[in-house]
Amino acid sequence: MNALRPVQVPRLALAPSDVDVAIVGAGAAGIAAARRCLAEGLTCTVLEARNRIGGRCVTVPVGGRPLDLGAHWLHAGDLNPLVALGRERGEPLVPAPRSGGLVVEGVLADEATARAQFDAFETAGAAIAEAAGLSEDPSIADVLPELGRWRQPVAATLALISGRPLDEVSAHDFPSEEFGDNWFAKGGYGAYLARLAEGLPIALGHPVDRIDWSGEGVSLEGPGGQVRARAAIVTVPIALLAEDRIRFAPALPEPARDAIAAFLPGTYEHVVLDWANSPFREADRLVKIVGPDSSYGLMTRIEGGPLHYFEIDHATAEALGRDASSLAAFTRDWLAARLGRDAVRGLAIPCVTDWVRDSWSRAAWAVARPGRAPDRRTLAEPIGERLWIAGEATSVRLWGTVGGAWEEGDAAALAAARRLKTSPADLPDLM
Template sequence: MSPRHETLHDARSTRSAAPAQIRRKPQPRDADVIIIGAGAAGIAAARNLRRHGVDSLILEARDRPGGRAQTIALAGQAVDIGAHWLHAADANALVRQAKRLGLRLSEAAQEPLLIARTGERADPQSYVAFMRRWESVYDAMIAHPGSGPARAADTVFSQIDDTPSRFDDTIRFLHGPFDSGVGLDTIDASDFAAAVDDADLFVEGGYGALILRLARGLAIHYETPVTSIDWSGAGVRVETPRGTLSARAVLVTAPLPLLQSEAIRFAPHLPLETLQAIHALRPALYEHVVLSWADHPFTDAVNRLVAFEGDARDNLGMLANIDGAHLHYADIAAQIVAACPDPRDRAGYVREFLGARFGSRALARCDVLAASDWAGDPWTGCAWMYAPVGAHGARAALREPVGERIHFAGEASSATQWGTIGGAWDEGERAADLIRAGLTAPVGGAVIQAA
């Protein structure tokens, strides 16, 4: 292992940039609505309920809010070690929140740089051919009708034409592991086609810092993991190491790997349809490795994606000059993450990959400052959830309430913004609306009003 890896920080233990003053209560209490998880979905739901006068609180296993949105300080710069791109800007409610707070937004370049196998930038003719193929593949994938037999997203390559392109494997990587956290031969074509895609933005100070600000003033109880939910009675009873709480409804926003492993148990068991939906979706793997690279070859590229001509799996993508400063993301996904379970191994893979492409001398002043580990994080277990072939409908099934008092929300339940913080936020809002409607629903001729 390179001695430069001694500078590597475990992102999970790195202090977040610009900590917010969050209201903390010494002991959890009963509430009309208990929200499990203080990620984007939980925060959005709590803000919605507070806005409408509904008594709620959030139980969060971590010692901070934000979930997979976390901004940390590295080398004097605010860096997102989790979610960074404000995807689908036109549909993303967090773009509106950032504007309301007066935060500067910058647009991501829509076309990547392409580095040839030689380590040089692709020549103009090759780049034009690459972009034409990129666009034709993408257009064909989003044109999937969503009906008929389930199929994998990569079947589109055989439908475009019979002439393979030298860039097909590169494009398979970019649309697959780099964009979706899994190979295109695994993801459901309907899931890929359903995802909203328009302009992407970056927010001043970091995406995680924005979510942190939006958590201010909410009743959040940290280091309070939920271990079980009893819904055998009229309401729900939520068990934690700090005691058992009662509520009229519960919103579960914990990442699905926690439900798949039964870290949160339900009594009685959830209905078969809900269990099938929970287990149908699979963890996507995607991690950041943050570089400080003094002699990097991307001096004219700010906030720009860098793609490498190469393999469909053994590859990586970069975001150069994050926010116009001197740090860079080198992002790995899918099988490479699985093959490198330790963040230091991921850092080693990145250095080896870049050294093979640009030469070892080019890395003389390249330091790895941090590497994320969402796959190994006990409270996430993944970057997001993808739908394997035939499982796209599981997202809709997750949106169905259980017993009119257990609700689920998160990026995994979003049909059109899955895998994104914006999707999680919208799902939190949707679930809160549904919960409010349930709290005021007529029961036995009377109307139950929210407290």
Template sequence: MTLVRPPSSVDVAVIGAGAAGIAAARRLARSDLSVVVLEARDRIGGRAHTLLREGHALDLGCGWLHSADENPLAQMVEPEGLTIDRTPPPWESQAFDHEMTSAEQAEFGAAFAAFEGRVAEAAARGEEGPASRLFEPDCRWNPRIDAISGALNGARFAEVSIRDYDAYRDTGVNWRVIEGYGRLVERLGARLPVATHCAVSRIDRSGPVLRLETAKGAVEARAVIFTLPTDLIAAGVVRFDPPLPDLMEAAASLPLGLASKLHMTVTGAEDFPKDSQLWGRADTAETGGYHLRPFGRPMIEAWFGGDIARQLEAEGEAAFFAFAADELAHLLGSSFRKRIAPAAASMWGADPWSRGAYSHALPGKAGDRARLKAPVENRLFTAGEATSEVFYGTAHGAWLEGGRAAREALAALGLDPGPAPGDDEA
């Protein structure tokens, strides 16, 4: 339920109505505590956001139930009246041989697997540094590997910690929600007490209760669960008095990379195999990945990560379509330009309440995920995808961390925190 104004006093205030904030609030709602969720945007969901275009639900943010066999959100899809699609992901099915022959595709697959093997071996030896240090010198596939990093991390491997990249856990099971991942997260938060248009600007820690200054007045709370993206924390969008330099430094070590999506309609889509993929170029990381006919729809979903995403965002939304049209025309023929049209694009870097897509640890900073989520005075608890040490960058990582923060808050307030992750909320 949407609140016109937040209450002036609660037991727990949750800042942010993304996946982490919603998970925390749902867990707290099962207690006798009073709770409010304070959200700066005019909607809930955070970086999970679904739009309806051309009669289809299009995810501008997270779209895949990664590690779906152990992803708690996957178990909530059907009970919420939504539909799971278990079609294998497009990265397992290369369309055509326009950019690379079958032999080259196999060669690239082997090169990427060997790179990840070197990362795992280095991490096991306790080594740290930029993951790009483990590129094979002069390997022709290094630019393509960096393009993959743009999709996975929102940044090139030169900006990504060896140990942090290796720590990510992926079971290899990837599903989708036909009606949209953002729609799922929205439904999960629909019955919570959320005050929208209610940005928090300051948290006063000087007294026995925390005092939050918001766009709709002051709120006092015995505990706060803080779920802002790391770039907002590091920039001091919410001011702490007294300051919390350790929290801000940890957030700065876990910056948000940028991964941008462009959804396009396409005529004559039956020419393409369903749920297959093309990449634009193999000789540069500044290229796009193209998911052809997602869900069998007459559409293309383009991905741009890292440097190219930031460059295109700086030029404006139309630049994404211009770039995609050029690459697809190069791959599929000049006449292909006439068959596509833009439907929707994400601009997470320009979004003032995100400033990016998902976090990566800078080289040497893998341990800062644990540092970021360390409780402050046993009454301020930070959660989000960036505090997840094995599922960072994902909605379910944020969800699990929101549940963890809620249990910490319950314990701090003298209540039974309930079971650890694996219960129906976390």
């Protein structure tokens, strides 16, 4: 995945090695943090391990067309800061179709069947929302109603969008995600994000493996050299912090370490289908295909072209050893069994993503275990008044999304700016 060159490559400014704020990671959170630091009149440097920006939001050419390998949807248009900013900038944002499709045992569902499925999702949503109001935090599996024949397809969809099997997902955390009012960025979400990085001081190919915050400021170290700063914002995926891929000196305080352990690496992988003769004619539709004992989601004809996504959840990825050729063969056979051999005759699979094994992601997003929803806020607390952790995982209302990561990077940079502009006499005694 990392070998592909993105469709949009921003021109970057020189990244100085002695700055007010050092930012680790040039995904959505890191880009937002850098823009905010500069707007606040602070100097900053972004250190990015990969040879590209964007993190889990990147658009690459596939068969000559732009394709998002990670995030594609701008969720929650009324909350998502990247929808408001995109409108302001004149970015090519288009509303996502509100209705999807449903195929049950090979046949396009009639209105009554589609209605029954819709009602089952509503019933499940209401049960989860009710659980969110309880003082105990059960798992989604604990509160999912029976739902008859719809239980399996509903559970499969919820497991896919939460990133883990439902017994591992906090019911308190789940409803905070608002998926209504979705948008697409024509030409790719990653390309839009790359335009937002234009002119920023980002050093590519610069992994950070040690952060020393024992002195007055912060020193960030890695094979690319050392950067000194008055404060640092760490936007790397939480799964990497859980693996101790960055050593902190001194170690992070116990509440932060405990909060890092609250999360599980979520899975969401795209099997990309190049399928000009697919039976699905409409562009950008979500189609649920329900079989007798399993169901999967498709996104059809992305931007009107031949590419489709077949979406892989945690359990399926694990069962197939996260092996690209096994996942491709599984996808083809599963579709053939539901839609007929003829339907998949012209189907090619140019790419299968593997974000969970990608060494700079290790997860599609961070999933809060039952009982651990409040840890998102704990993670966002300033550490020693000079270290902040920010990214999709620290967002309460838009966790697991690019918009949430953006908002959190921006908020951390604002907090750092406030702290750096405060005179030392006004600071609390830390020791």
